[in-house]
Amino acid sequence: MSTRHDKDDEFEIVLPAVSTPEWTSPVPGADAATMRGLHxxxxxxxxxxxxxxxxxxxxxxxxxxxxxASLExxxxxxTRLIDELLFDGSGPHTTH
Known part of the structure; x- marks a missing residue:
């Protein structure tokens, strides 16, 4: 097998499944649709x-x-969704 087929898992991060406690019991007051959007x-x-x-x-x-450009x-x-969840949409608080 050539080295170009060897996948480097450097960016392979597994996010929690939608059925995990993070989804069924998110932070108090968190909107489920916003949490899904963030996911x-x-x-x-x-x-x-x-x-x-x-x-x-x-x-x-x-x-x-x-x-x-798409990544940006x-x-x-x-970032906007994080601000909305953490600060209840009261304005941008996350530093860019």
Whole structure:
């Protein structure tokens, strides 16, 4: 097997399943739809980070720039959802 088929699990992070206690008993007052949105945004961030890494590793500047732009948008969404959950939507508190 060639080394290009050897997957580096550096970005392989497993998020909790939707049936875990984090979902059935989230922080008091947390909106289930917002928690689900954060879960999906977090998965997208991980996927886009891996795609960006792969594009850079193979020297694909155009692909890296495209996925980096998408990654930036997903990070903004995830950050907004975190602020909404932690601070009840009372304004942006997370440093960027």
């Amino acid at each position: 999906l945004a977090s998965e997208s961030v991980l996927c886009l980070a891996t795609q960006t890494y792969d594009a850079v590793a193979r020297g694909d500047a155009a692909g890296a720039e495209a996925t980096r 948008q997903q990070l903004q969404l995830a």
